[in-house]
Amino acid sequence: MKALLRLLATAALAGAVLSLLNQVAAVSFAPTAETAAVPGSYVADEVLVKFKPVFAAQSRTAIVAARGHAVLANLNRPGWVRVRFDARQTMAQALAAYSNDPDVEYAQPNYIYRATAAPNDTQYGQLWAFRNIGQSIGTATYIPASGTPGADINVEKAWDHITDCSSVVVAVVDTGVNYTQEDLAGNMWNGGPGFPNHGTDFVDNDNDPMDLNGHGTHVAGIIGAAGNNATGIAGVCWKASIMVVRVLNAAGSGTSASIIQGVDFAVSQGAKVINMSLIRGGAFDQAFSDAITNAQARDVVVVVPAGNEANDNDAGGTRYPCNFTHPNLTCVAAFDQNYALASFSNWGANSVDVGAPGTNILSTWAGTNASIYNTITGTSMASAEVAGLAAMLRAYNPQFTFADAVNAITKGGRAAASLAGKTVSGNAIDVMSSLAFINPPSSLTAAVR
């Protein structure tokens, strides 16, 4: 009997040891922020170490010295020291050494922080969509003319990582673009000798898509006005490649035929994002739908506005192209400066995907004066912000498909109470969050050997 008891006790002990070993294995595999840190984002040969409270400064120094490292400073926080480690060690090795030390509570890289990028453009302070500090917009055409701090597209943090989207051609299918405007001239698509004016014109059927309205130029500036050039405004992308496709006349109207030609041109000339800030209520347009399908087959993201009639696009009458159901098409509603749905903005729980700022938006404009800007309001402006984001995502992730970009835009956004039940995602776009968004891996397989 005694022998059996002894056997059981020993067995229990062995089981406990095995269980502990399993736990240790699990801990050693756990992902940590430290192992995920990117070289260049921390001081190469330094770590910050927090010792347990029982260790006085002298003891901490001795423990560090025993590893051949040096205490550079005792931080003004209990137990924390800044350590320079042996240059022959990697950051991972140094962190592992301290993390496994029972005298240590925590170890981390000495991260490097930088000022969040904000451009020096002279009228940047008016761009509430990019940085909403509750400022009043002097040239406002929509009330309220001031809003809620923080209600913006969170683009400044993204500018720490990318401002140049010029590797991705963005087609502005609209009234044309004032390609000589000071904030746009350097960011136009290079169409080579065939398209010396950065695009084409399906209204006058020539190769000069100069804007005679202003709407297309405004949209283009939101997407890609030169940033940090001490001039005017900044776009979502500071450097861009904007292709001009004129399909709407000086009054701002166009036909299915010209729009379809425009979409096909953009696709065939290599655009990967198309912004089409135009809309029509009424019957389904098969030819237009086919053009979007062609764009989908060529891996092009198409961004369109919800419309400006305060209409439910699902129940109150369809609006095209917003109501097309192509997976490469994203339809956008407009917020005011408080991130309430703008009073004019259409919505649709099944047809409108996301929301973005659309009131009192300052951007570039048409005219012979190269320094001309204007403040206007509409879901067209919201659409342009999303098109800029799509370009940024595809520039940052060159292997992205249209589906990856659309997912990152819609699922990477942040919930907006005013869109609940009024859009597919319920989300406002969030540029930084979309930039960090990761699609789930696919096609997992296993082979047992």
Next chain:
Amino acid sequence: MIPFGSAHEALCTLPNRLEYPTSATFQLDPMLNKRNGCVLCMAMIDARFIAAAIFLAAGLSACGGGSAESSPPPVTTHSVALAWEPNRESGVNRAGGGYQVSISGQPTIIVPHTAGPAAPTTTMVSLNTGSYTVTVRAFAALDPQGGKTGSLSAPSQPLTLNVP
């Protein structure tokens, strides 16, 4: 002196008769599993208590799922190759990025980017006989606030894996 053969039989069937207090299952280190057949057979008889204790612990894990009425199928260990499609996010395919493989009842496996233009999209694991649910997540260094604390994707579609 007790012949080891009889001790082995007694120890192997003992866990089947025990009512284990929870529904938890244990997974053994594969190397331990390989060892417990031959090392214990060669154990000196005067070390039988230690050997028997280790074998009982192994028995709790390997034989614990059986019933008193029937013997469970023998547990074997197999190599399993897991593979998935590469993610297209740049952050996944550079330093600080990679994948995290979750297998039910097993420690999480990290498959980090180490070099080159892409993080690896395969890994080999050793698994005992049984049914497992496998998912993969991708990760990158950048976080949604613009910092470097990292982001993790949603899990892939789960894969049910039956190891014979």
